[in-house]
Amino acid sequence: MKMKLVGIAGLMVASLCCAQEGNFQPASTNVLDAPYPRVDSESRVQVRIKAPNATKVKVNFWSGPKMEMEKQADGFWTVTTPPQAPGLHYYTINIDGIEVSDPGSHSFYGGSKDASAVEVPEAGATYYLPQDVPHGQIREVWYNSSVTGSWRHALVYTPPDYDKNASVRYPVLYLQHGGGEDETGWAKQGKVNFILDNLIASKSSKPMIVVMANGYARRAGQPVPSGPPAGSPDRMRAMQQMMSTFDEDVTKALIPFIDSTFRTIPDRDHRAMAGLSMGGMQTFVVTFNHLDMFSYIGGFSGAGGMSIGGGPAPDVKTLYNGALADSTAFAKRVHLLWVGVGTEEPAQMRAGIQGFHKLLEDGKVQHIYYESPGTAHEWQTWRRDLKDFAPRLFK
Amino acid sequence: MKMKLVGIAGLMVASLCCAQEGNFQPASTNVLDAPYPRVDSESRVQVRIKAPNATKVKVNFWSGPKMEMEKQADGFWTVTTPPQAPGLHYYTINIDGIEVSDPGSHSFYGGSKDASAVEVPEAGATYYLPQDVPHGQIREVWYNSSVTGSWRHALVYTPPDYDKNASVRYPVLYLQHGGGEDETGWAKQGKVNFILDNLIASKSSKPMIVVMANGYARRAGQPVPSGPPAGSPDRMRAMQQMMSTFDEDVTKALIPFIDSTFRTIPDRDHRAMAGLSMGGMQTFVVTFNHLDMFSYIGGFSGAGGMSIGGGPAPDVKTLYNGALADSTAFAKRVHLLWVGVGTEEPAQMRAGIQGFHKLLEDGKVQHIYYESPGTAHEWQTWRRDLKDFAPRLFK
Numbered sequence A, B: 001m002k003m004k005l006v007g008i009a010g011l012m013v014a015s016l017c018c019a020q021e022g023n024f025q026p027a028s029t030n031v032l033d034a035p036y037p038r039v040d041s042e043s044r045v046q047v048r049i050k051a052p053n054a055t056k057v058k059v060n061f062w063s064g065p066k067m068e069m070e071k072q073a074d075g076f077w078t079v080t081t082p083p084q085a086p087g088l089h090y091y092t093i094n095i096d097g098i099e100v101s102d103p104g105s106h107s108f109y110g111g112s113k114d115a116s117a118v119e120v121p122e123a124g125a126t127y128y129l130p131q132d133v134p135h136g137q138i139r140e141v142w143y144n145s146s147v148t149g150s151w152r153h154a155l156v157y158t159p160p161d162y163d164k165n166a167s168v169r170y171p172v173l174y175l176q177h178g179g180g181e182d183e184t185g186w187a188k189q190g191k192v193n194f195i196l197d198n199l200i201a202s203k204s205s206k207p208m209i210v211v212m213a214n215g216y217a218r219r220a221g222q223p224v225p226s227g228p229p230a231g232s233p234d235r236m237r238a239m240q241q242m243m244s245t246f247d248e249d250v251t252k253a254l255i256p257f258i259d260s261t262f263r264t265i266p267d268r269d270h271r272a273m274a275g276l277s278m279g280g281m282q283t284f285v286v287t288f289n290h291l292d293m294f295s296y297i298g299g300f301s302g303a304g305g306m307s308i309g310g311g312p313a314p315d316v317k318t319l320y321n322g323a324l325a326d327s328t329a330f331a332k333r334v335h336l337l338w339v340g341v342g343t344e345e346p347a348q349m350r351a352g353i354q355g356f357h358k359l360l361e362d363g364k365v366q367h368i369y370y371e372s373p374g375t376a377h378e379w380q381t382w383r384r385d386l387k388d389f390a391p392r393l394f395k
Helices: A002-021 A192-201 A233-261 A278-289 A327-333 A347-362 A379-392 B002-021 B192-201 B233-261 B278-289 B327-333 B347-362 B379-392
Strands: A045-050 A057-061 A066-068 A076-080 A087-095 A098-100 A107-110 A113-120 A137-145 A150-158 A172-176 A209-212 A271-276 A296-300 A336-342 A368-372 B045-050 B057-061 B066-068 B076-080 B087-095 B098-100 B107-110 B113-120 B137-145 B150-158 B172-176 B209-212 B271-276 B296-300 B336-342 B368-372
Touching: A045 A087, A045 A113, A087 A107, A087 A379, A098 B098, A137 A192, A137 A233, A150 A192, A150 A233, A172 A233, A172 A278, A192 A209, A192 A379, A209 A233, A233 A278, A271 A278, A271 A379, A278 A296, A296 A379, A336 A347, A336 A379, A368 A379, B045 B057, B045 B087, B045 B113, B087 B107, B087 B379, B137 B192, B137 B233, B150 B192, B150 B233, B172 B233, B172 B278, B192 B209, B192 B379, B209 B233, B233 B278, B271 B278, B271 B379, B278 B296, B296 B379, B336 B347, B336 B379, B368 B379
Parallel strands: A172 A209, A172 A271, A271 A296, A296 A336, A336 A368, B172 B209, B172 B271, B271 B296, B296 B336, B336 B368
Antiparallel strands: A045 A076, A057 A066, A057 A087, A087 A098, A087 A113, A107 A113, A137 A150, A137 B137, A150 A209, B045 B076, B057 B066, B057 B087, B087 B098, B087 B113, B107 B113, B137 B150, B150 B209
């Protein structure tokens, strides 16, 4: 206990020292002209919020430090973190026990709410930033899903020149967000458009259409997965129902809509699917169930083969109705199976993904395994995943 | 004082009574599966937030009631408002003196932050809701502005069938957000795409492209308008500089980008501009300065002729460098000048817009004047404005 207090005191001295010395700049994720949060060249983050009557204020980086903030004479509370990993970090501020968003930050849908986040630049990395290259567009579309019986919203990236040559048709990547996020995640948090613009400009990737759908697909009256207690049979049933509805929505409503609305090449050789976390699990279910529709498959921090909510250890022979059982046939049929994880992800997540990787290796199922160095279960991992994954598609 | 207390007590009884009787439904503006805020068929709004340790919690509807919330045994605070006007209402929750967003609500950029809002349906009104008609797309584009020296983000509505017939060219409406909002406002808050989809489907409006740019245009090093104190000469100068940079950005960077990226009809007879509040003021400055580029003009709750931050009473002969001085020539040159305001807007805003209307009448300048009944300086006014304005364009 004494050690801990000394540690906090040391940290406070450090933050006081560095707050004055640093070259802090407002984060790119801030609302217009908001001076905080800000980031210095050593990737330290300074957070500030006005709460003159509060007695205790903390900042909670969801995949990073949880630190007490210090009250200033002007009623603002501030804190400076140690150097952070690059990328977009969700955070909340806790004021006297209440978790709130930071009004200085734009909001990003994560954790099932519009949450604050701070972008920490990665030194030398420009692959997800706007460059002076031809730019594609992100398009909002609505489709009337016969599966869910509702209007559903999706985002579609069209590559540069899509509008310039009306005779060219393109392959399609279906790209899913994680749990607690939505179809806006890959555009707002992930910077999918800049990543693809840059990869296409350098001829590392083929020009492609990217479709980002909402992963929460439910029929009218279908139960809400977050309703029943975690780990309960009801929760598992609700998750499986949602999974099954999503599978149907993608294959029976979304894909026909995309193929009739955009100039796609509507066959399995020109259709990929990938997703992060929950979206990775969804990708494996949808693609292995429909190998007649997909031939490129990516799981970004998404464990494959794990039954949702636990269950018996998976067997590569029976998994996904035997889709992986014959590794020779699988290698001929599936052009790419890609699995990735960040080195700093929670142990349980790493174990799940590494377990799937081992299961594939043991079963001699051809695949790519990638680790993002130094990044957690966060967007920098998934941006890097996409940067490695996209150039392997449609070759 | 006694009267006021009785009034509040009466309201509390009413809200207790009705909270139990009502047929409340989660607002369409909520995040996935959030049960609150919710709205009943009489347009009463119930807000709820968890703050077990707070001593005083209030809800602050920016253009509506400011009410104390009541603590429940479970640590939640709740309140039920009297019936509200239809439309999207920004609000904040004040917990022990700190204004916070409601985690149950999606956020909408307004008041220079990502703010909570609740959508109160308008009985019988479907013009801004998704219908079973052909849908256009909202597209995100980035343009490298030579005026600001930065990448700028804009949203573009393309009408249904834009991609189906590559030989058709379309007229363009430039449509601006208000102060403290950004280019996402007309799409997220305004529902511009559904309004246009429905107007085009019923053949009330010509198919058109709608461009929504960010109204905060600044060169590197240009001062931030919100920096200097309100009403100060420095603030006025900063506002005028921003206005001038915006004018240049629209006419020298944005319009050339749009005309080279989309299939527009790039002439003044097929180019309109409108905006709300600050965007209305910007519209008048840009269009009257460039009547060679625009022939349809709309100000939605945006006073024309008022110098920013006050100044001498305007003279129709000298206003906007004399653009309105010759009403006969103006009527031949400008196909539409449209001015609107909500009946429940603050007195000062109504006075400014009615003053401009009177100035136009006295100067015999042909124009349309519209009042939105029962709505404030809020999005329902501007949705109705667009519904009246768009059918008058490009005829």
